[in-house]
Amino acid sequence: AADIGIVGKDILTEHGSEVFELADLHLGKCRMCVCGKKGEELPDTATLRVATKFRNIAKAYFEQQSRDIEIVPLNGSIEIAPLLDVSDVIVDIVETGTTLRENNLEPYESIVKISARMIANKASFKFKQTEIETMIEKVKSALAQRS
16 A cells, blocks of 8 residues: 555545545646536436446435436446437536537536545554655645746
């Protein structure tokens, strides 16, 4: 196991990792969104069909809204799912929106902002806290100099 690492907020949220999230590096900024056909709205169906590789994020988001969903597990180009009527909507990462526009889709709702995060193994942080905190400060300083 690694002492520290850098990972996207999407992975942390999806997998509920048992790590300390130490710093938002403000790199790789994007957002997790519910997306669907352009010009339409989020369907008001009894059970919403959601294509995604982020099953846990989608499930938690729609549970908060008391919406019943059926997860359509897909990897790769999930943007085609609504176009082929495989799903009503998708839950995916959106950075610029270009891929959505190319597939006549648009974001309906944002779920969570995503960026790269510095993380630490809980056991390592306990025993190497000073070294890890020093490294975090050096990384933050280097990033601030780039801005």
